């Protein structure tokens with residue numbers, strides 16, 4: 218029996234993976250999708266026309282980048298809907314506004330008028346009854362030291378050149394954000410509680426937790 222049937226995970230489920238940069242979202246997306254035979258929806262980093270420019274000059278490019286990400290994630294959302302679910306998504310749309318845009322605005326690297334324009338657009342597109350929220354958001358959490366060493370190990374030049382204070386600020390904001398998040402059910406997983414890189418089998422306890430969690434939240438809805 219495959220893991221999806223074994224743990225009673227609906228074929229049409231949509232699961233999004235959230236967490237700070239470098240925590241292991243893409244790796245987890247691949248592992249869960251493979252175990253459940255689900256499709257994946259990834260953030261495209263290499264083809265993003267603004268990301269390098271943004272890291273070189275936050276003030277100049279933060280608005281452009283947020284608009285770009287919003288459009289890309291909305292298109293992915295539409296694709297997931299058209300397929301009828303069965304997807305694991307690498308990063309949620311909620312983090313764009315709740316973490317990134319907010320942080321750049323509050324740190325002074327996005328102007329007030331740009332932030333207002335962006336949040337108005339975001340709310341009109343996402344915070345409506347017509348927008349399908351995921352069945353589950355898996356939040357990956359870990360210590361700042363572990364995350365910094367993962368960012369270093371992955372070695373994206375634009376991230377290496379970014380001051381450590383940026384990742385520190387983001388790490389703190391994530392903790393606050395997830396404690397107040399309520400757009401869909403949340404399952405928190407600590408990155409020290411699994412080891413999918415060296416042992417693929419360790420994904421099974423995670424799938425088991427997902428199954429129980431989805432079952433419980435569906436019972437609560439009844």
Ligand SMILES: Nc1ncnc2c1ncn2[C@@H]1O[C@H](COP(=O)(O)OP(=O)(O)O)[C@@H](O)[C@H]1O
Nearest residue numbers: 238239240241242243244367370371412413414
């Ligand atoms: N479970 C894990 N154990 C050890 N290293 C990991 C694990 N998950 C991810 N990594 C490593 O950490 C780095 C960042 O992972 P990635 O999945 O790209 O993070 P994200 O998508 O959250 O930015 C990569 O070098 C990846 O190989």
Ligand SMILES: Nc1ncnc2c1ncn2[C@H]1C[C@H](O)[C@@H](COP(=O)(O)O)O1
Nearest residue numbers: 237238239260262283286312313317376
């Ligand atoms: N909304 C965003 N604003 C600024 N930067 C962002 C946003 N979403 C993603 N990013 C950056 C962070 C990383 O450098 C890359 C990819 O994210 P990752 O967490 O490694 O998947 O894009």
